[in-house]
Structures are given as structure tokens and as C-alpha cells.
Amino acid sequence: MTGDVAAFAAVFVALFAAHSVGDHWVQTHKQACGKGAPTVAGRLACAMHVCTLALTKLAALAAVAAVTGLPLDLLPLLLGLAVDGLSHYWADRRTTLARLAERIGKGDFYRLGAPRPGTGDAPHLGTGAYALDQSWHIGWLFVAALIISA
Known part of the structure; x- marks a missing residue:
């Protein structure tokens, strides 16, 4: 049993570290700015981000x-990365996570720190949308680690 716990811990830590690097350093500016657009280009930008993120996680593992x-x-590894990738794509399309936040009563928190109307800037980097986005991803990293280490 100790080996199973250690395997889960090692997999989760690798996924968590790779997520942070892949989501912030590997993701291109074009992907970050375009992945939420309701267009084919937006869907492609999001898909490319998820692909580079999965490769970053695979390298860490x-x-x-x-x-x-x-x-x-191989099978649990691919399944875990697929579950993580699909959940990441879903959230990073922007409107999906925003709608979920509204439906569960977190809409005000989601909008916390959003850019001021007409300015395009944000008063600070810590926004509710970012916090909910990252916590969503980390929750799914947990699920992926369970699948991969099973």
C-alpha cells in the first residue's frame, strides 16, 4: 500500500509542477489571448495550448x-492525460467556466478583479476568474493522478 501512495504522490507532484510551467511558461501569448474566442481560431488556440500542456506533463512524468x-x-497514463486535457480545454474556453460559476453562485467571485469597463486593464493580477480556473485545473490534476497511478 505504501508504494501505491508514493506513486500517487509522485504522479500528482509531477502533474502539478508541469501544470504550472505549462500553463504559464509554455503557453504562448497568442494561445493565452485567443483560446477563449468563439471562433475556429479560438478553438485551435485552446487545443494547441492543451497539447503543449499535455506534452509538458508527459515530460515531467x-x-x-x-x-x-x-x-x-501506458493505458492509465493516456487516459489520465486525456481526462486532464479535456477538462482543461473545457475550462479554458472561458465561457464554460464563467457559466458554471454563475450557476453555482460564484459569479461575483469569478468577476472579482476583472478589468475595469472600457480600460482593458485589471487593477491587479489576482482575479476570481484566475483563482477558479486554477483550482478547477488542480482538482482535475488530482483525478488524473488517481487514474495514472491506479
């Missing part, structure tokens, strides 16, 4: 496996 000897079975 491969590094953990190489250094620690952690066995990774």
Missing part, C-alpha cells in the same frame, strides 16, 4: 519515472 523507477502503464 517521464522524468519522474526515469529518476525514481516509477512504473507508468
Whole structure:
């Protein structure tokens, strides 16, 4: 049982670290700005972001496996990354997560710190939309880690 817990912990940590790097450093400016657009270009920008993010997570998991000897079975690995990728794409299309926040009574928090009308700026970087976005992703990283380490 200890090995199973250690495997889950190693997988989750790798996914979490890779998520942060992939979501903030690997994602291009064009992807970040365009992925929520209600167009084919927006859907493609989001899909490309999710692909580069999945590759970043795969590289982190491969590094953990190489250094620690952690066995990774192909089917759970692919399934876990697919679940994570689909959930990430869903949230990063923007309107989907915003609608969910409204439906569950988190709309005011989602809009917290949003750009001021007519300015395009934000008074600070910590917005409710960003907090809900990242917590959504981290929750799905947990699910993906469960699948991959099962």
C-alpha cells in the first residue's frame, strides 16, 4: 500500500509542477489571448495550448519515472492525460467556466478583479476568474493522478 501512495504522490507532484510551467511558461501569448474566442481560431488556440500542456506533463512524468523507477502503464497514463486535457480545454474556453460559476453562485467571485469597463486593464493580477480556473485545473490534476497511478 505504501508504494501505491508514493506513486500517487509522485504522479500528482509531477502533474502539478508541469501544470504550472505549462500553463504559464509554455503557453504562448497568442494561445493565452485567443483560446477563449468563439471562433475556429479560438478553438485551435485552446487545443494547441492543451497539447503543449499535455506534452509538458508527459515530460515531467517521464522524468519522474526515469529518476525514481516509477512504473507508468501506458493505458492509465493516456487516459489520465486525456481526462486532464479535456477538462482543461473545457475550462479554458472561458465561457464554460464563467457559466458554471454563475450557476453555482460564484459569479461575483469569478468577476472579482476583472478589468475595469472600457480600460482593458485589471487593477491587479489576482482575479476570481484566475483563482477558479486554477483550482478547477488542480482538482482535475488530482483525478488524473488517481487514474495514472491506479
